[in-house]
Every structure is written in C-alpha cells, then in structure tokens.
Amino acid sequence: MLANMPPRSPRATMKDVAALARVSPKTVSNVVTGSAQVSEPTRQRVEDAMRQLDFVPNLSARTLRNGRTGIIGLALPDLSTAFSADLTHAVVQEAHRRGQAVQIEETAAEPDREHDLVSRARAHLIDGLILNPVRLEDSAVEHEESLPPVVLIGEVEQTRTDRVFIDSRRAAEEVTAHMLSRGARRLVALGGAEHGERATATARLRLQGFRDAHAAAGLSSAPERELGVWPWSIGGGAEAVEQLVSAGVEFDGIVAFTDSIAMGARHALHRHGLSVPDDVLLSGFDDVEHAAYSIPPLTTVGFDHHDYAVAALDLLAARLDDRSRATRAEPIAHRLIVRGSTGDPGAAPRGHRPA
Amino acid sequence: MLANMPPRSPRATMKDVAALARVSPKTVSNVVTGSAQVSEPTRQRVEDAMRQLDFVPNLSARTLRNGRTGIIGLALPDLSTAFSADLTHAVVQEAHRRGQAVQIEETAAEPDREHDLVSRARAHLIDGLILNPVRLEDSAVEHEESLPPVVLIGEVEQTRTDRVFIDSRRAAEEVTAHMLSRGARRLVALGGAEHGERATATARLRLQGFRDAHAAAGLSSAPERELGVWPWSIGGGAEAVEQLVSAGVEFDGIVAFTDSIAMGARHALHRHGLSVPDDVLLSGFDDVEHAAYSIPPLTTVGFDHHDYAVAALDLLAARLDDRSRATRAEPIAHRLIVRGSTGDPGAAPRGHRPA
DNA sequence: CTCACCATTTACAACGATGTAAGATCACTG
C-alpha cells in the first residue's frame, strides 16, 4: 500500500507541498490546521500534494511557533508497581484519545528529579505534568514562584495546584472497620510512617483512618503495629512482615497501604506458615487487576483508574486553557471491595502468637 | 532556595542571557553546548547570567535546528501487564541515565497504531522507536521504503531492522523439558495460537519449543492442549483455563507463555479445586517481580530486564549515529528459574481428570 | 612598528510552521 512512494530522504515540508500544489506555504498551513477558510478546489490540490509527498507536519517547528507540544508528562515514583502500570495504561489510553502523547518519568530513584521536572518542565517539551509526589511532597511546588501546569495525584496538603485524590483517610477507616468487624483485634498498619519520620500525605492519612476506625470501635492501635514500608512494593511489603515477625509482635490482621505491599506481606506470612485468612486477615489498596486473581482474592479499596486518569487530564487541559483560573481538587469515589482475604463473617482469625 | 528569582512570565532565551552577559547569542550557545572554545572569563559571565535568569534551553528550537529531540518512543502492546511495567521501568531508568526521555505508546487497542508509529515517527518528535510488535508483526516494517530508526524487541522473523530477543524456542523447550522431568505427561501450552490463526513470532517459537521438548522425550503434544490466549494478561490466562476445563480436557501441567497468563491460570485452577503443584504443575515466562512472591513461587524463564533495555537503547543509539549500518540482532541470555510451582523431583502431579 | 597568525567572538542565515496584515479576486450594488 505504501509501495509507490517517491524516495524521501529529507521529509517533505510545507514549502514542498506548496510548490507542488502551486499555492503559498501559508495556504498549506491553513488546510492542515483548518484555521482559515480555504476554497474547495484549492483544498483538493493541497491535499493531493500532501498525499503525494507523504507530508507530515514537523511538530518541533509548530511547537516553536505556538508553544504547545501536545505532550504531557507523567511522573510516578516507581514504574514497576502494578498500580503504576494500571495508571499509566489509563493515562496513555485517555491521552491518546485526546490527541496527546505521554512522556513518562520515574522519580523515586533520584531525590531531585521531582523538583527538576516541575521547575524546568522538560525544557518546554511538555505542556504540563501529572505528578504523583513522594519525595518532595508539596515542597517543590511550594517554592516555585510561577508553576508550570501541574496536576498532582494522590493526597497533598496544599491548595496551590490542581489535584485528583481519593479520600484515603476515610477509605482506610472503612477497610479497617471492616476487618475489625471480621474479628481482628490486633491489626497491623503496613505503610504508615514510623514515628517522627517524614511521610507522604497519603501514608499519613491512611494511618489516620486506621486509627480513627479503632477509636470509633472503642479500641486503640498499638505503635508497634504501625510499620513504615520502603519502598511501597512487593519486596518492601515482604520485608516489613519479616521484621514484624522477628520482632515478636502479636497480630491477627494486616491493613496494607497498597496491593503490592499486601502481596509481599502474604508471601512473608506464608513463609512463616501463617495462612490468609485463617490465621491473619489481609487487605490492600488500589484494586489492581492482580488483586482479584490472588489466592485468596484480596480485599481492597478500589476506585476507577480510568476516571482518575480522565479527571487528571481534564484538570490539566483546563489549566492549559486558562493558567490563572482557581485551582481545583477533584475527589474520586472509592469503594470497599470485600473478597476472601478478610475471611467470613463470624470466623475470627486465629492470629499470630510469637513463641 | 528558589525564592529570590525574578518573576519570569516568558522564559529567558539565549538572547536575554547574551544581553545580560554582554556577549552574542552564539557565544551563549557555545557555552551551553561546549561545541567551541570559550575563554574562561567569558564563560563565567555567561554562566552567571544563565543562573540569574534561570535559563533553560528550548528543546523545540534546538530540535528544529539540528533534528534531534532526545526523546525515544517505547511502544508496547499492553501497558498494564507486569512485564510491561518492568520493561518500562528499565528503559526509562536507562534512558534517563543517557539523558534521553521516553515517550510511551500502547499499540494493542488500535490496529493501525503500530504502522502509524513506524511510518510517521511521531512527526519528528521522537528520534527513534523501541517497538514490541504484536499486530502487524513485521509487516509494517516490510512495507516501508525507508524506515525510521527502530529497534524491535522480541522475536521477529526478518532482518530489516535491529532487534533484541531471547531464544524463545529454546527457553520454551527447556522449561517444558523440566516439567516433563518432574513427571507431567499431559502438558498444556497456554498462549500458542490456535491452528491456522495468525500469531506473533514469539508465540509460534514458544509453541515450537514446547513441541520440540516433547519430541526429544519421545512424546508428542496434543492439539487440544495447545491453546491460544487473548489478551496475554491475567484475565486472558484465567479464561483460557476455564475453557480448558469446561472442554473436558485432561492435563497435569501448564506451560504459560507469560507470567501474567500463569497467574490467571493459577486462579482458575484454584477455582476448580486444583492445586499447584500437587495436581497441576505450572510455569511462566519473563520472571516478573511478582513471580517470586506468588504462592507457590512460580517456575519461569528469566532474563535480565535491565540488560534487555540497555541492549535496545544501545542499538538505537548506534543506529542514530549511522543510519546506513548493517542491522544487528542482539540475543539476551535467559535461564530457567525453578521454583515451587513445578513441584519436587520424584513427585508427579496428580493431574486433572474430567468426571 | 608591521604583519601574519592564532584564539575568540560575532553577524547572518537557516530549521519549518503560522499569526498578522496587506493584497488579490470576484460578485454585486448603485
């Protein structure tokens, strides 16, 4: 189908098309962008010429001229987690639907990467940035005078940028309450920060919800059962549980702050002969595809990843149209998804008792 | 730290820096690129000026001038799989080390996306493309007269482009032989195409290896135990096993063509009361992080994802330097990783026998 | 003191697309 094409070492430009169609370059531009009226016969000639030369507009030139690249940046802490994969998938799909391309960045490995991205905005090559902040939290955003178009995802305790979030505190409270109702009495929070340490807003809020649920049930959570996890990955989750066990802490349920952490936890529990949910209840966060297929299926907090992506892209698009509009925070609905990993009503977990 | 900055609505350009440093724009350019000698005092003045104005070179302009963006495209069929996440992670990390950014694309959803990517090369905004072909296989590549710099990953049966691959046939043969040695006699290939259907080269080769292992053992594989899977995801794997069971096929081991497929298969087996490895042996491909943490841990074919990314980026860089050099195919070493999902020596699986 | 010669630095013109404003064309109206 593409066989009978002229050998095209240097790609055809508007000037070439114009010459072939016997019009000016600007007319070609008008045909391409549709930004001005072009008579039917002229349009035909131009379109034929474009087809004949396999013309593709040079985006660099267009960008240089009018300032927009059509590329948005997506910066996530760790691209290898299941949630990152899901989110990337959703963002790329939705961005493509809008004619935008996605440039992807990873921030966790390098301390200054987030700051760089925000402050340089990839040297004009991206129009805006969707950022899941971890390291600098809001500080990169705080210190900049004039921000590039940025949408933060996840909880952030400031109002200077647009953001999309789920109510992590409430969600954590719900999942914790659920596990208490299933008979757990010594719940572990996996992902909350150690005391005094810096933590992401997300971690803080989930920990808060965990505690709130205890308080509402007339119980209280124990400091030795509030564990930090780093990184928030399968390996991190497994390691945290190893520590928990070797520290001789008694527990009968684990509220992991991501599904990946939960998967790691389950592995470590298994290694120590502890079964889910008979001995220990287990829940996660994010509802990645894998959660439903785990054995037993994982109880988790779910929300629509696609909605999340749409909301972020909407906010970004609106910001690009009007840089000075008031910032908005878009909440995304979540729901508790109860599956086998938190057992059955009336059957309390046996719990882990150190020898 | 960034507090005392001048309010900068329009970003500073080289001209601004030049004015402040009392030199010509070209001298600023020379300082930035290091492409010509600049005396020490002048360099100092220019660098001070750049710092003062927080100068960031405009990549669009640079690209327009010299044709390179520093962005490479990464096109994968399905971004939500664990393997995609791992590979993306590796490519982004390695590309960043080389000062390149990664633009990500997803090809499975749309038939013509691959072809578009190859033929338009994102309208000059990417320097080259790393492509995991699924749909068009090599045909997009076949039909183009002059190709943009492309590196294909995975097996492809042609020699017109650079490519990185593992020896899928051999790997499949090894893992299959291993399972036969563990006592399985009715192995299922999960991911090979149905007869007469178009399949990716990867699928064909893995199926070939599966058969070769049988032949080498004096056995033969049965057509009803060679199943196509679509998509190559957890859900696809689960569905395929459901079909297998409801079709009343007898089997005692599953060679899944990706780890995700294996995970889905394990879920479906569990649903039918079949245990891994006591009733059915199970293996995957790719060694994603999750495989080691699964219960039981998954036997799989592993290879270094980072090496894979490095090789692809090396080939692409070499191609960018010399477009007319001969194409190269870079093999990546693989190894069989035996874990619990294929049982223990001497303990053959009980197998699944339809009622 | 002049001249050749080196190291730096500069002016200018691209790269390709598009906004602006001016020019061309044509159909009508008075």
Place this chain on the structure above:
DNA sequence: CAGTGATCTTACATCGTTGTAAATGGTGAG
C-alpha cells in the same frame, strides 16, 4: 462601470537555537 464588501491568498516576520563564515583582538616574529 466604478465602488464596496466578502472571500480567499499571499508576503513577511517570528518562534529560539546553531552551523558557517567572516571579523575582531591580541601575540610574537621579523
């Protein structure tokens, strides 16, 4: 048949950077 719009097309300048070639300044030899 000149005049008035309305419609379409064009010339020109510009976005920010960098290759080319020419200009500048300073140094040491003659």
